[in-house]
Amino acid sequence: MAKSLTQEFVKGLWEEIPPFRLVLGLCPVLAVTRSVENGIGMGVATTFVLVCSNMLISMLRNVIPQKIRIACFITIIATFVTVVEFLMQAFTYPLYLKLGIFIPLIVVNCIVLGRAEAFACKNDVAHSLADGLGIGMGFTLSLAVLGAFREVLGAGTFLGHTVFGAAFQPFTFMVEAPGAFIGLGILLCLMNIASSK
Template identity: 55%
Template structure:
């Protein structure tokens, strides 16, 4: 979980600032900068609807587990904290799993095992360890919301691009009419890798133009 803490050196001011929220949106965007939780990002971004649902589900788990971890931060013994976080996260994921099943069975089938795999999404464990366990409830919730929204936005961008190119539609609405030949490979697994790769290039380019240098870490294999 060094991915987040190494970026530290930030002052430890209390209170909820815009920065606490905006951290996850752009500067430390979980997908585009920290490259965390790529498995669900690539797997369910074959359509905009799936991407949005996955993003919201992850945000819910992120916010609620962040809140609980922050509340319990003085009670959890240091030695077993990771195990405790995982059980807390797994509980909320089970809730989301049943919730989605109740709301829309089609969506549930489309997302498949990836709802349950939110448990091992490194963003959530990383945030619990690096942020929620050291900050007050308010800050933890605001930061988790920002991170969740950043994750959702990146996922939605990827899902929309892949759906437009691969199926010629957006949120299931046909965009180009009958003359359009869908670029089917884009909604298949290779398309996920390629579109995300191009998004990263675009993101780097924008940041370079803005004159900012962002250190991308590769995967959570280093930290978790």
């Protein structure tokens, strides 16, 4: 509890940035990062769920019985996921269609449950909010970077705008499933190089 709110927030952006440092919640990372737009959309949706569930779980931390806490957490998370699903259906329908099955799957994203179990049920509301926001932003950032990496190489575009000239032959496989693994592997390697210095 010695850490300040800012520290809780900032740690999610580099020190514990998911999915690079905490290798959790890989499914959405690999599956939706075909483009920057999808990556950011997924990141924002996950951040919303993470912040809301962190806050609510933190508020209820003295009420929830220890033995059935996981079931309670999952119910709370699932409720917020449903909320996000409907919000996206109402306001960002094309993105909702693109992300499809991965929106309900936020519920099984280990990051959300992991933060609930490791942080929110032990800390007060303000700290949980900062933690959720930090980890969520870190997650969004990672998705955007991986999305950009794959979109630029795989389709030759960035947010739909052409980056290279007409002579550029895109590596189509980067936007398909195999490119997700290889892209994330390479980024992880770059990150290891950067932090070992």
